[in-house]
Amino acid sequence: MKDPRLTPARDDLAAKQLEGQVTAARFVEGTIYEVVDGQAPMRREPASDARLDTEALMGERVTVYEIIEGWAWGQLHSDQYVGFLPARALAAPGPAPAYKVGVLRTLVFPGPSIKLPPITTLPFGARLSIERVEGSLAVMAAGSYVPARHLATDDFREPDFVAVAERFLGTPYLWGGKTSFGIDCSGLVQVALAACGIACPRDSDMQEATVGAPADKAAFRRGDLLF
DSSP states (O other), rough: OOTTTTTBSSOEEEEEEGGGOOOOOOOEEEEEEEEEEEEEESSSSSSTSEEEEEEEEETTTEEEEETTTTEEEEEETTTTTEEEEEEGGGEOOOOOEEEOSSSSSEBBBBOOOOSSSOOEEETTTTTEEEEEEEEEEETTTOOOOOEEGGGEEEOOOOOOOOHHHHTTTTTTOOOTTTETTEHHHHHHHHHHHHTOOOOOOSSHHHHHHHHHHSOOHHHHHHHHOOO
């Protein structure tokens, strides 16, 4: 049986590439979108009070198979997770983002001054396109401004995933969260490893089955993961 968390298939609708592998009333080709909000909740059902399964960050791509009543049902490209995202958080994909947020969070300003009221917040790992740098501020493709020193190039890799995780000390626990505003245990592992260029699935059972090799219980070391 295919894992429903990673399989874009429901009784009434499934991805075209799954035809012949799953049973569904109809199969559709997906459309690729990009997350344009700083963070977007991916929920189990198309409702704002439905369970939060994970979060998608700015710059992530998602293949959408259905948009209905303000919700887009699709699959994230980063870790293949399937769920419902607010349709307003998505847009047609632009150029591949060349930068990412390298601090826990940063502010986005509507003009070239940090004295202006910020318009949104971007979390660690959010990816964005930069048009140019003006002094201490970088100008995003959308025309808004972000502190240049808070950014890293998209190909930058942190050297130590434990040190990345330690930056989140004091962050409140949030089931399904992936940012310094709220994060869960598997989200912390995924975000920290991703910052070092290490692919990691979203949930703890997936991580236990696929990440690393079994550790010697008599000699745990810094960086070992316990499940």
